[in-house]
Amino acid sequence: xxxxxxxxxxxxxxxxxxxxxxxxxxxxxxxxxxxxxxxxxxxxxxxxxxxxxxxxxxxxxxxxxxxxxxxxxxxxxxxxxxxxxxxxxxxxxxxxxxxxxxxxxxxxxxxxxxxxxxxxxxxxxxxxxxxxxxxxxxxxxxxxxxxxxxxxxxxxxxxxxxxxxxxxxxxxxxxxxxxxxxxxxxxxxxxxxxxxxxxxxxxxxxxxxxxxxxxxxxxxxxxxxxxxxxxxxxxxxxxxxxxxxxxx
Ligand SMILES: NC(=O)c1ccc[n+]([C@@H]2O[C@H](COP(=O)([O-])OP(=O)(O)OC[C@H]3O[C@@H](n4cnc5c(N)ncnc54)[C@H](O)[C@@H]3O)[C@@H](O)[C@H]2O)c1
Numbered sequence: 001x002x003x004x005x006x007x008x009x010x011x012x013x014x015x016x017x018x019x020x021x022x023x024x025x026x027x028x029x030x031x032x033x034x035x036x037x038x039x040x041x042x043x044x045x046x047x048x049x050x051x052x053x054x055x056x057x058x059x060x061x062x063x064x065x066x067x068x069x070x071x072x073x074x075x076x077x078x079x080x081x082x083x084x085x086x087x088x089x090x091x092x093x094x095x096x097x098x099x100x101x102x103x104x105x106x107x108x109x110x111x112x113x114x115x116x117x118x119x120x121x122x123x124x125x126x127x128x129x130x131x132x133x134x135x136x137x138x139x140x141x142x143x144x145x146x147x148x149x150x151x152x153x154x155x156x157x158x159x160x161x162x163x164x165x166x167x168x169x170x171x172x173x174x175x176x177x178x179x180x181x182x183x184x185x186x187x188x189x190x191x192x193x194x195x196x197x198x199x200x201x202x203x204x205x206x207x208x209x210x211x212x213x214x215x216x217x218x219x220x221x222x223x224x225x226x227x228x229x230x231x232x233x234x235x236x237x238x239x240x241x242x243x244x245x246x247x248x
Contacts (some may be wrong), residue, residue, distance in 0.1 A: 001028060001029035002028045002029065002224065002228055003025050003028040003029050003030035003086070003227070003228075004029035004030070005030070005031060006025070006029070006030045006031070006085040006086055006227075007030070007031050007033065007077065007081045007083050007084050007085045007086070008025040008026075008030040008031065008032055008033065008085060008086040008227070009033040009035060009077065009084055009086065009087050009088070009121075009125065010022045010025070010034065010035075010088040010090055011036070011062075011064050011087075011088065011089055011090050011091040012035075012036055012064075012090045012091030012092060013034045013042070013045065013088075013090065014034060014036035014038045014041040014042040014044075014045050015038070015041055015045065015190075016190035016191060016192060016216060017090060017140065017185070017188055017190055017216045017219050017220070018036075018088070018090040018091065019045050019216070020215075020216030020219065021088050021090060021220045021223045022034065022045070022049070022056070023049060023054075024217070024220035024221065024224050025086070025223075025224060025227070026049050026054035026055065027054065028224060030055075030085075030086070031055045031081065032046075032049065032054065032055065032056045032057070033056075033057050033058075033059065033077055033084075034046060034056065034057070034058045034059070035062035035070075035073055035091070035121075036058075036062065036091070037061065037062070037063050037091075039058075039060045039061050042058045042060070046058045057077070057080060059073040059076050059077065064089075064091045064113060064116075064117030064118075064120055064121055065112045065113055065116055065117055065120070066120070067123070067124070070120045070121055070123075070124050071124055074124045074125060074128065078128065083128065083132055084125050084128050084129065084135070085129075085132075085134065085135065085136065086135070086136045086137075086138070086227045087121060087122070087126075087129075087135070087136070087137045088138045088140065089117070089118040089121050089122065089137070089138070089139045089140060089162075090140045091113060091117055092113060092114045092192075093109065093110060093113045093114065094110070094152075094155060094192055094195065094196075095109050095110050095154060095155075096151045096152055096196075097151060097153075098150070099153050102153055102154065106154060107153070107154045109154075110154035110157075110158055111157065111158055114154075114155065114158035114159065114162075115157070115158040115161050115162070118139055118158075118162060118165065119165070122139075122169060122180075125137070126169070126173055126178065129173070129176065129178050130173070130176045133176055133177050134177050134178070135173070135176070135177070135178040135179075136178070136226065136227040137169065137173075137178065137179070137181075138180075138181055138182070138183060138223050138226050138227060139162045139165065139166050139180070139181070139182040139183070140162075140182070140185070140219075141159045141163055141166075141182045141183065141184045141238055142159040142185060143185065143186045143240055143242050143245065143246050144156050144159055145158075145160040145161075145163055146160070146163065146184060146238070146240070146246065147246055159184075162238075163182060163184075163238045166180050166181060166182040166236060166237070166238060167236045170235040170236030171236065174235055179226070179231070179232065179234065180236060181226045181231075181234060181235060181236070181237050181238070181239065182237070182238040182239070183219060183222050183223060183226070183238070183239055183241060184238050184239065184240045184241070184242070185214060185241050185242065186208065186213075186214055186240070186241065186242025186243060186245040187201070187204045187205065187208070187214060187242070187245070188213065188214040188215065188216060188218070188219060189213050189214065189215055189216065190216060193213070204245070207245050208242070208243040208244060208245040209243060209244035209245070209247065210243030210244055211243075212243060213243075214241060214243060218241055219241055222239060222241050226239070
């Protein structure tokens with residue numbers, strides 16, 4: 001029960017990696033908060049966890065792209081629990097295309113969720129954490145933000161920016177006892193990765209020394225470490241979890 005009654009907010013936690021992160025924290029005693037645009041799925045996820053004895057609160061229809069939506073959702077969490085201990089900025093989307101074929105709409109759509117969404121949540125929630133003089137912020141980047149990737153200009157731009165923002169926020173928020181770190185997953189077995197063409201997926205897995213794709217739980221385990229007191233002197237870092245895939 002490492003996170004007993006810690007108010008733990010995970011964006012995009014209705015499914016995939018976010019759901020696994022939320023589950024791990026809730027299993028460790030945290031009160032999990034779901035912010036997701038998929039309300040029905042969020043409620044289903046919450047029900048699954050509550051049936052197993054977990055504590056979960058869903059704020060419905062939270063769109064991280066909108067500062068107004070994030071502010072209202074934060075008010076709801078504060079009204080219910082009075083604090084926010086842990087924020088995991090996980091919500092993300094893909095709209096892949098080569099530079100030549102990428103439309104302005106797809107460029108903007110990905111930056112709106114994967115970058116502005118992270119900014120909106122960190123901006124609002126860090127104010128709560130600053131007042132508490134306590135907080136852990138974990139941003140989900142990606143290895144492609146470090147290596148670049150064919151066909152992902154929009155996604156790479158956002159994920160690389162997260163590496164820099166993590167360092168910047170660590171510098172700004174350290175004095176308030178807030179740790180800010182990022183996780184850069186390699187290929188992880190979720191619906192998002194399943195949407196990548198099969199030949200690309202195979203090529204990706206062939207380059208992984210551990211010989212397997214990652215599981216959402218691999219990422220959840222790293223997040224709980226980064227939110228624990230065992231990592232309290234680590235801040236501003238981007239930790240890669242990719243089975244060695246980027247070693248070359
Ligand atoms: N799957 C991978 O291989 C992989 C690798 C590296 C990084 N990541 C990153 O991990 C994170 C989770 O990815 P996943 O594979 O679980 O994806 P996913 O598509 O399964 O889940 C993403 C969740 O985010 C939610 N979401 C989307 N737009 C939102 C918005 N505007 N506001 C609130 N919620 C929103 C979705 O409804 C969904 O529940 C993303 O940031 C992704 O970029 C994934």
